[in-house]
Structures are given as C-alpha cells and as structure tokens.
Amino acid sequence: MHYTRGHITFSRPGTCIIAKMAAVACRGVRTVLGKSAGTSILTHQSAKFSTLREMATARKAVLAAMGVVGGGAAGLAYALNQSVKASDLELHTVKFPWSHDGVFSSLDHASIRRGYEVYKNVCAACHSMKYIAFRNLVGVSHTEAEAKDEAMGVQIDDGPDDEGMMFKRPGKLSDYFPNPYPNDEAARAANNGALPPDLSYITSARHGGENYIFSLLTGYCDPPAGVTVREGLYYNPYFVGGAIGMAQALYNEVMEYSDGTPATASQMAKDVSVFLKWAAEPEHDDRKRMALKAIMMFSMLFTITYYIKRHKWAVLKSRKIAYKPPQ
Amino acid sequence: MAGAISRVYQNIFRRTSTFILAAVGGAFMFERGFDLLTEGIYDNINQGKLWKHVKHRYGQASLEDEEEE
Numbered sequence: 001m002h003y004t005r006g007h008i009t010f011s012r013p014g015t016c017i018i019a020k021m022a023a024v025a026c027r028g029v030r031t032v033l034g035k036s037a038g039t040s041i042l043t044h045q046s047a048k049f050s051t052l053r054e055m056a057t058a059r060k061a062v063l064a065a066m067g068v069v070g071g072g073a074a075g076l077a078y079a080l081n082q083s084v085k086a087s088d089l090e091l092h093t094v095k096f097p098w099s100h101d102g103v104f105s106s107l108d109h110a111s112i113r114r115g116y117e118v119y120k121n122v123c124a125a126c127h128s129m130k131y132i133a134f135r136n137l138v139g140v141s142h143t144e145a146e147a148k149d150e151a152m153g154v155q156i157d158d159g160p161d162d163e164g165m166m167f168k169r170p171g172k173l174s175d176y177f178p179n180p181y182p183n184d185e186a187a188r189a190a191n192n193g194a195l196p197p198d199l200s201y202i203t204s205a206r207h208g209g210e211n212y213i214f215s216l217l218t219g220y221c222d223p224p225a226g227v228t229v230r231e232g233l234y235y236n237p238y239f240v241g242g243a244i245g246m247a248q249a250l251y252n253e254v255m256e257y258s259d260g261t262p263a264t265a266s267q268m269a270k271d272v273s274v275f276l277k278w279a280a281e282p283e284h285d286d287r288k289r290m291a292l293k294a295i296m297m298f299s300m301l302f303t304i305t306y307y308i309k310r311h312k313w314a315v316l317k318s319r320k321i322a323y324k325p326p327q
Numbered sequence: 328m329a330g331a332i333s334r335v336y337q338n339i340f341r342r343t344s345t346f347i348l349a350a351v352g353g354a355f356m357f358e359r360g361f362d363l364l365t366e367g368i369y370d371n372i373n374q375g376k377l378w379k380h381v382k383h384r385y386g387q388a389s390l391e392d393e394e395e396e
Binding site (some may be wrong): 099100102104105106107108109110113139140141142143146259285288289292293296297 | 361362364365366368369372373376377378380381382384385
C-alpha cells in the first residue's frame, strides 16, 4: 500500500512501487521532507546522518590511536601502582571467606554482638571508638534495654555543674563510647610512644579492611632470624615495617562470651573484625537490601521502557519514504 | 477481555479524578507488594544472620517475645 502527499510518497516495505528510490532514501535518513532537489539529495542526506560506518578512515585511525594510548596509560599506571605495593616488606593479608561477602549478604549480627564484647573487654583498654554511641547498638547487636545497661556501665565526663565543676555520671544511650585516655599524649605515654588509633573507621582506613584486622590480630609470631625488634615493639609480619607498638591482645580464653561460644583467639579476632566492619559501615545491611530492590526495580523499568521504545519505533523503522518528482 | 478493558477505561481511566486515584492507589499497593517480596528474598538469603533472627537468643528480648505471644 502507498499513498502520496504532495511530492512525497509514503509506502510500506514490500509494496513500494518505486522500490529502488525508496531503498536509496532509507539507507540514510527516513525523511527528505522539505527538500526538493534531484536524486542526489538522497546521498547527501545519508552523509549528514552518518555513524561510524561512514566516518572518514583518517578520523577512525585517530580515534583508535587515542584509545590505544589512553588504555596503555591506564594499564601502565595500574601496573606501576601494583609493583610499588609489591616492593613493601610486610606480609599482605589473604582474603577470608566472610559470611557478609556476597552481593546481598548481610553482616552476621550474632558475630557483631560477640565482637562488641571483645572490644569492650580487650581493645577498649587502649582504643577509643569515639564515633560510635551506645544508641547505635540498639537493633543491631543489643535490645534497647541491653544497650542502656551497657551505657550505664561506663562513667562519662559531664558538666560543669552549678559550682562550675566537671563530674562523672553513668552513661546514657546518647553517649559515645568513652576514650580510655584523657588525650592522645596520655595514650602515647602509656604505650611506649605509639598512639592506639581510634577504631571507629579502622576497617575503611586500612588496605584489606576486616581481612587485615583479622590477620594483624592473629599474626603475631617470633621475628625471623636476623630481624631484631626494638624494646617495646612486637613483631607482626602484617604491620608495615614488621614492628608494631601493640602487644598481642588476643589469646585463647582471654575472656568469655556471654553466648557460650568458645573464646579462641581466632574466634575473637573474627568477631571483633566483623564488629569493626559494622562500626565503619553501619549502613552495610541497608545498602545491600537497597541494591537488591534497585536491581529488581530497575530491571523491571528497563524491560518496560525497552518494550515501549520498540513499540513506538516500529512504525518509524519500518516505513519507507521516497521522493517522487512531479511528472 | 475487550469488555473488561473498556469497562476499566470507562470507569477509571477516562476521568482524571479516578485516574489519579487509581495511580496513587496502584502505587501504594505495588510498593507494599514489592517491599514484601524483596524483604522476603533478603531475609531468606540472610537467614539466621540478621538481628531479628538472633534477637530471641538474648536475655531481655526473649522475655519480651514471650510476653507478646
């Protein structure tokens, strides 16, 4: 079927009575409306709307060269970065099979709770976690009542009172974890000059994250022959330089878990690593839940959008428009 | 089928007021269903790891749960 309006002939494929001309027109653009030159206009039009296929060879070569140079530079930068790391002296942590490794896998909250116990009983003697408040534990590792009890168990500096004096009071849910030292200088003085870093964001602040924490805590060993460690430092192959100011903190049975889990050194190291991972990324579980929702929602929307696009374009893509010169 | 579609059109989509109502109500119902579905999948993937799965093991929480039930 075809119909004519002015100088233009519209027709469906297969039934085109001026198929030859139509074919030429269709290769480039679908419309020559408003133009009224001879047949040559058809070829010009196709050049105007060209894609890579019609691009000049020189231009293509330039683009290709740019791509190769860019890719090469990125590869070189990556390789250099890798080789610098490989030249360090410390041992690199391996990747451990965490239960939160999967794309949609949440943290293990029973483990977070045990990890909090490890932090409270062992690490809190030296390390602060000043960005974590007791209220953050609610609904993560403790019920509200339990978190209140935890907070009550610590003494918080407050004040000044009516006489201008600072005083101590039991903690509240809104209080942040207390610092074991009044300031960094006191912390250094108590640890042979080494400052125990705040642990709030430690898994994000070290290469390897929770893997590194686990390796560091369980990695203490005798220094290899020929390596001497200065007084007050301890040999740990995972620490940069090998000599760390923190003594081994975790030994089997150094504490007891309230849920009865055997408190081996590696169990405690694993649990405290998960706890620190949660502390650094409290949004971890929500993030993965949202990822699941977003992927499902957007794949659905994409399918619908793609269908509608095909639907709407079907007419445009299958029509043929030809210029039929006036007789 | 055609009858159903035209009935829907006549009664809902034809008038802006009912159309908007259908859109808002549909969005509400869809979101509810979608959330139930995705939360279900997520909870299933992470069975035994989330706080709500382990909560009952600990002192206070188990007492509260027993009271509720």
